[in-house]
Amino acid sequence: GVAPAVHAQAAIRWRLASSFPKSLDTIFGAAEVFSKAVKEMSGGKFEVSVHAAGELMPAFGVVDGVQNGTVEMAHTAPYYFFGKNEAFAIGGAIPFGMNSRQLTAWIVDGNGGKLMREFYAKYSIVNFLGGNTGAQMGGWFRKEIKSPADIKGLKFRIGGFAGKVIERMGGVPQNIPGGEIYQALEKGTIDAAEWIGPYDDQKLGFNKVAPFYYYPGWWEGSLNLEFYVNQKALNGLSAENKAIVQAAAYEAHVTTQARYDARNPGALKQLVAAKTKVLPFPQSVLDASFQASMDLYGDLEKSNPDWKKIYDDYRNFQRDEILWFRFAEGRFDSFMSSKKL
Amino acid sequence: GVAPAVHAQAAIRWRLASSFPKSLDTIFGAAEVFSKAVKEMSGGKFEVSVHAAGELMPAFGVVDGVQNGTVEMAHTAPYYFFGKNEAFAIGGAIPFGMNSRQLTAWIVDGNGGKLMREFYAKYSIVNFLGGNTGAQMGGWFRKEIKSPADIKGLKFRIGGFAGKVIERMGGVPQNIPGGEIYQALEKGTIDAAEWIGPYDDQKLGFNKVAPFYYYPGWWEGSLNLEFYVNQKALNGLSAENKAIVQAAAYEAHVTTQARYDARNPGALKQLVAAKTKVLPFPQSVLDASFQASMDLYGDLEKSNPDWKKIYDDYRNFQRDEILWFRFAEGRFDSFMSSKKL
Numbered sequence: 001g002v003a004p005a006v007h008a009q010a011a012i013r014w015r016l017a018s019s020f021p022k023s024l025d026t027i028f029g030a031a032e033v034f035s036k037a038v039k040e041m042s043g044g045k046f047e048v049s050v051h052a053a054g055e056l057m058p059a060f061g062v063v064d065g066v067q068n069g070t071v072e073m074a075h076t077a078p079y080y081f082f083g084k085n086e087a088f089a090i091g092g093a094i095p096f097g098m099n100s101r102q103l104t105a106w107i108v109d110g111n112g113g114k115l116m117r118e119f120y121a122k123y124s125i126v127n128f129l130g131g132n133t134g135a136q137m138g139g140w141f142r143k144e145i146k147s148p149a150d151i152k153g154l155k156f157r158i159g160g161f162a163g164k165v166i167e168r169m170g171g172v173p174q175n176i177p178g179g180e181i182y183q184a185l186e187k188g189t190i191d192a193a194e195w196i197g198p199y200d201d202q203k204l205g206f207n208k209v210a211p212f213y214y215y216p217g218w219w220e221g222s223l224n225l226e227f228y229v230n231q232k233a234l235n236g237l238s239a240e241n242k243a244i245v246q247a248a249a250y251e252a253h254v255t256t257q258a259r260y261d262a263r264n265p266g267a268l269k270q271l272v273a274a275k276t277k278v279l280p281f282p283q284s285v286l287d288a289s290f291q292a293s294m295d296l297y298g299d300l301e302k303s304n305p306d307w308k309k310i311y312d313d314y315r316n317f318q319r320d321e322i323l324w325f326r327f328a329e330g331r332f333d334s335f336m337s338s339k340k341l
Numbered sequence: 342g343v344a345p346a347v348h349a350q351a352a353i354r355w356r357l358a359s360s361f362p363k364s365l366d367t368i369f370g371a372a373e374v375f376s377k378a379v380k381e382m383s384g385g386k387f388e389v390s391v392h393a394a395g396e397l398m399p400a401f402g403v404v405d406g407v408q409n410g411t412v413e414m415a416h417t418a419p420y421y422f423f424g425k426n427e428a429f430a431i432g433g434a435i436p437f438g439m440n441s442r443q444l445t446a447w448i449v450d451g452n453g454g455k456l457m458r459e460f461y462a463k464y465s466i467v468n469f470l471g472g473n474t475g476a477q478m479g480g481w482f483r484k485e486i487k488s489p490a491d492i493k494g495l496k497f498r499i500g501g502f503a504g505k506v507i508e509r510m511g512g513v514p515q516n517i518p519g520g521e522i523y524q525a526l527e528k529g530t531i532d533a534a535e536w537i538g539p540y541d542d543q544k545l546g547f548n549k550v551a552p553f554y555y556y557p558g559w560w561e562g563s564l565n566l567e568f569y570v571n572q573k574a575l576n577g578l579s580a581e582n583k584a585i586v587q588a589a590a591y592e593a594h595v596t597t598q599a600r601y602d603a604r605n606p607g608a609l610k611q612l613v614a615a616k617t618k619v620l621p622f623p624q625s626v627l628d629a630s631f632q633a634s635m636d637l638y639g640d641l642e643k644s645n646p647d648w649k650k651i652y653d654d655y656r657n658f659q660r661d662e663i664l665w666f667r668f669a670e671g672r673f674d675s676f677m678s679s680k681k682l
Contacts, residue, residue, distance in 0.1 A: 040584035108599035216673035243381035247588035258449035265661035269424035320606035328476035334555035
């Protein structure tokens with residue numbers, strides 16, 4: 001007989017702090033997919049426990065937590081941390097940024113992966129792909145938005161970096177956790193709130209207190225979520241486990257995008273059946289938002305060398321992607337949307 | 342001191358037969374990404390050697406090879422095997438089918454994964470995602486295509502299942518390996534040839550012998566490549582190695598789509614600089630092709646119960662996806678393509 005395996009290596013137990021509540025099965029679920037894959041691939045010798053926002057640290061405390069080594073890793077939306085450095089947002093979502101496939105391509109096969117990792121090294125973080133929501137909706141409004149003038153004075157719950165553009169347009173960005181948005185909208189403490197898309201939004205019932213549901217969420221043409229791993233913790237892993245972390249992140253990335261894409265259509269149909277008024281932002285509002293975003297980026301090019309270095313590459317890549325997507329991809333999609341199947 | 346690890350489990354050596362030549366770094370590379378990830382995650386205890394088309398068996402022999410257990414796995418384009426059963430094509434690409442994100446969503450979070458695995462079980466195959474090319478180009482034509490009448494008699498090199506639609510439109514589909522297309526176009530043995538997209542096409546130099554480059558490739562709004570694993574070989578793996586196979590496939594899936602998306606734009610720009618005439622198929626040609634495809638699917642619903650079972654679900658899913666993609670995703674993309682960055 002063959003002797004049973006003797007494992008010289010101690011079991012590894014990591015903690016992952018999520019910036020999201022358990023109720024968001026889509027986005028919180030990305031960390032669960034990751035954790036399950038790591039456990040299975042390692043035969044239970046490497047386990048990552050997943051903790052919802054607030055359980056170990058506040059939702060917006062996870063970068064500090066990973067940097068300090070309080071937890072080995074986090075799952076979050078990079079733009080939450082624009083206050084530390086605006087460049088965080090580039091790898092997550094910036095207004096009028098890249099769509100899901102374009103952004104993943106920049107990170108995986110363009111210079112994005114290298115540039116963002118150089119940047120994250122300052123925070124002792126190594127980042128991995130952690131899912132994408134796809135293009136988000138523009139959110140829930142108590143009143144119709146007919147022109148850029150309607151943004152002035154608008155108290156708008158909007159997450160992260162995009163608030164800087166809303167401010168430039170005369171709006172008043174509000175930072176309110178997901179669980180408190182409904183009441184704020186109902187009471188009129190805020191005039192509007194964006195969250196994610198039909199599937200996640202429907203669960204929070206916003207359509208009951210704000211009937212106008214606008215699209216697109218121009219500040220999140222896609223939102224790339226990320227896993228942040230403490231550099232020292234990652235260095236301490238065997239080569240096998242490092243590869244396992246990477247592949248598990250890819251599994252979470254595909255699964256999360258697929259869940260959004262598969263679950264949003266049914267939720268949108270139900271919202272429409274419940275009399276939600278689904279409206280496009282007027283062209284004038286999109287144009288003014290685009291201009292305000294480009295002005296902001298122009299200022300950041302001057303004030304933030306990290307932004308300049310990363311965004312210059314991002315923008316060149318995006319320009320080429322948009323050109324290419326107009327051909328096969330864009331024409332195919334537009335033809336299909338003109339046909340009855 | 343701690344005793345060194347003793348591995349009771351013998352090393353695992355698998356062979357993977359690809360349907361593609363090594364020169365296609367994009368599509369052939371998917372199997373290399375898979376193999377590298379498996380080796381790294383297992384610390385070299387599980388190795389998958391990757392063999393180009395023809396090395397162990399012909400490109401189109403890989404389903405037989407996996408079914409018979411000649412090789413443990415393959416990497417291929419499912420529609421090559423429509424002659425065995427048209428339902429193979431559904432999980433790969435069918436004319437006017439789903440785009441890349443939609444198809445991945447159907448497989449990962451819709452019923453597609455379950456339905457296709459039930460189908461593949463008849464061939465002792467378990468399938469895994471293996472990359473997507475995104476929407477392909479419509480290929481290279483020696484003469485302009487102005488109406489559906491120009492398809493009649495057209496000798497068109499086109500891969501797999503889509504030839505059945507070309508036939509219905511009066512064209513003459515040709516099955517020619519990639520390496521022989523250039524010469525056939527040059528000599529005029531064929532009138533047109535589709536391959537993949539700018540990056541792969543450019544390497545073969547088709548623009549020198551057929552100046553008109555049409556879009557979109559309506560028969561491949563996306564092409565989902567797949568890894569096929571012999572059921573018995575998979576069953577023989579430990580739970581750890583089964584999970585490693587799955588995660589490595591996800592890694593290959595993301596990496597391959599990213600490579601196509603990142604590399605196509607530059608190649609398209611170079612082709613245009615080399616005087617390639619990039620043209621959209623006329624609306625009348627797309628309309629006629631769409632109708633011929635729907636007629637074919639109507640016939641298959643009656644003649645092939647596997648097709649009916651799988652395609653009914655696929656089509657319902659696709660209908661909902663197209664509806665949803667018109668909102669946030671479609672409006673965002675169309676706005677971005679109207680702006681100068």
